[in-house]
Amino acid sequence: MNKKIVAYTSNYGxxxxxxxxxxxxxxxxxxxxxxxxxxxxxxxxxxxxxxxLYAGGVNGINFITRNWRxxxxxxxxxxxxxxxxPKDPANVSNIRSSLTKSLSAKMLAHIKxxxxxxxxxxxxxxxxxxSMMAMLRxxxxxxxxxxxxxxxxxxxxxxxxxxxLTDRESIQPLTAYVRSSTDxx
Numbered sequence: 001m002n003k004k005i006v007a008y009t010s011n012y013g014x015x016x017x018x019x020x021x022x023x024x025x026x027x028x029x030x031x032x033x034x035x036x037x038x039x040x041x042x043x044x045x046x047x048x049x050x051x052x053l054y055a056g057g058v059n060g061i062n063f064i065t066r067n068w069r070x071x072x073x074x075x076x077x078x079x080x081x082x083x084x085x086p087k088d089p090a091n092v093s094n095i096r097s098s099l100t101k102s103l104s105a106k107m108l109a110h111i112k113x114x115x116x117x118x119x120x121x122x123x124x125x126x127x128x129x130x131s132m133m134a135m136l137r138x139x140x141x142x143x144x145x146x147x148x149x150x151x152x153x154x155x156x157x158x159x160x161x162x163x164x165l166t167d168r169e170s171i172q173p174l175t176a177y178v179r180s181s182t183d184x185x
Contacts, residue, residue: 003046005029006048007032007033007047008032009051010032011052015059021171041067041071046181047075048077049079053095054129064103065102065107083117084151085117086116091115112181118166120158
């Protein structure tokens with residue numbers, strides 16, 4: 001019986017990278033969301049799911065909502081991956097607020113949530129994501145420069161380029177939590 005598994009949905013690779021690092025660190029199986037089977041869930045005590053942040057939502061969050069009956073008695077860990085700096089409390093508050101649109105209060109109380117910083121490769125973006133980033137850029141350019149946050153300025157400075165903000169060390173709180181919350185360490 002696999003005590004822990006890591007599942008993920010990744011469009012451009014940052015979430016997949018974190019999922020791989022977490023699975024390596026915890027010595028547990030790794031699954032893309034589309035490849036996981038109900039038996040994988042029932043055989044596991046801890047389910048770690050990761051999804052990228054897109055327009056206020058978590059990519060593939062329906063993995064949790066659709067499988068909640070199978071997950072509700074398990075240790076469920078969710079990690080998000082996006083450009084927003086999780087060291088900024090306002091960003092974490094916005095992410096958590098958006099999660100209330102997808103997850104019930106009961107689910108949110110049960111799930112342990114971590115936020116990780118991803119990256120962006122503009123040439124690889126699909127049309128919709130490229131359009132969303134262009135709209136965000138236009139909004140930021142209309143702001144007074146003094147009102148721009150450090151993160152806003154970084155987005156403007158790197159617009160159209162490749163930026164990788166992933167950091168393997170940032171998984172440590174998540175992996176420490178999983179180790180402390182499982183019996184099979």
